[in-house]
Amino acid sequence: MLSAKDLKITFNPGTPIENPALRGLSLDIPNGQFVTVIGSNGAGKSTFLNAVSGDLAIDSGQIVIDDTDVTKQPVWERAKRVARVFQDPMAGTCEDLTIEENMALAQQRGERRGLGKAVRASMRDGFRESLATLGLGLENRLSDRIGLLSGGQRQAVSLLIAALQPSRILLLDEHTAALDPRTADFVLQLTARIVAEKQLTTMMVTHSMRQALDVGERTVMLHQGQVVLDVSGEERKGMDVPDLLAMFEKVRGEKLSDDALLLS
């Protein structure tokens, strides 16, 4: 499980552009739960995700994954427990390496890397099998450079390799935002399937309220660096986008000024 306690991050402290991005954010996600995270621009979604992955150091607070305090661990050490897919489809894979080399890298996530051969013949069958589930024909292109693939294909592979090695937490950072609608839909279906199959504890940041309600079991809304809304179970099942908006307005006692952004 993931437990974030009273996270605080302030960008550029002590300057005129001081920006308190997280103001005491707390969130507990039990094992195997799929949580979607929404919020307007600047609400702290990405900051929160980067804090959990270790890309950003927090000013105060505590992050615990499965009873292990990871607050002080650098990204590469947390990678044992945390898998991640980035918003930029080019960021999740190494374009200079082949598909199989990328998969071999990911299969060893969090393990010691020694002088053993990186890509062994025995791995290839497994790689082919999991690539075949994408239905993109990539299973026949194992030794192609991954830079030759399209953004959508690369994002699908990123998602696939994030789940190659068992991990506790899967972080998805608006991972469909840079894709065209059809590809985005494909990647989202794939996400739901992989999360269900591997029973991953998942946190998905999204810009789209529709998406946030369609997948996962629980939806959390951030505003000004805090959790302002947390719906799950029966309450969430009957919800639609307008309900979510209405709830948000009730909670904050103010009208959302950037509806357009949230609905997009």
Next chain:
Amino acid sequence: MSLFSLFGALEIGLIFSLVALGVFISFRLLRFPDLTVDGSFPLGGAVAAILIASGWDPFTATLVATAAGALAGVATAMLNVHLKIMDLLASILMMIALYSINLRIMGSPNVPLIMEPTLFSVLQPTWLTDYIARPLILVAIVLLAKVGLDLYFSTQQGLAIRATGSNPRMARAQGINTGAMIILGMAISNGLVALGGALFAQSQGGADISMGIGTIVIGLAAVIVGESILPSRKLLLATLAVIVGAIVYRFFIALALNSEFIGLQAQDLNLITAVLVVICLVIPLAKKRLLRRRNV
């Protein structure tokens, strides 16, 4: 061009292919613009020469020289990784620091190796003349280095170094300690360069403080010439291309300097290098334009 100068060019070309392999690792695999090379090449020469001159056997001396180069690479990388100094600046700082260090090691601006045994004199069979034996010995060393690198960079650790250069953020997300990989890669790179320096000193009759000037340009030129002769993203071919590039580069230089009708002299060396690199960089562009015209 005489046969003698042909073999001479081959010999120096082979020595510089070790430098070029080192430059390939830092510039291409790690994407670390590393000018330390201008200091670690003479460092290798200085350490090997002074040790041989004080009675060490040439094998141990060459090994120690290689290790010294690796250490210089580690120092540059640590300036960058731990002290957060920009990569280019860190390597320039190390380069100028090494100038003083090399003078300290040698005790004077040059250390001659005339009568002392060298790696070449020890390995040379009695029935072969030295201008043929030396390139042969070097071919063996260079091939060993190439195959070693090919194997290493296909291991888990080697792949982690390549991932670090290609996409550090992804590498960290896969649990790779990218800082450690940069240090390791730079150690290998500068170790190779220093090995080149140690062999250069032993083949040219001594180490000299100015022998490092322009090493990085020669190394980069070799990498670029090689890539334009044999363009490939496959590691096996890329390392081969770098070696071929270093030798071809040296032949061009020898050809230019030995063709009296052109009227070029030794002082034109750097100008020839610059022109050669420009030509190699322009070839792909010219090729593309030519193809487009044909298609229209």
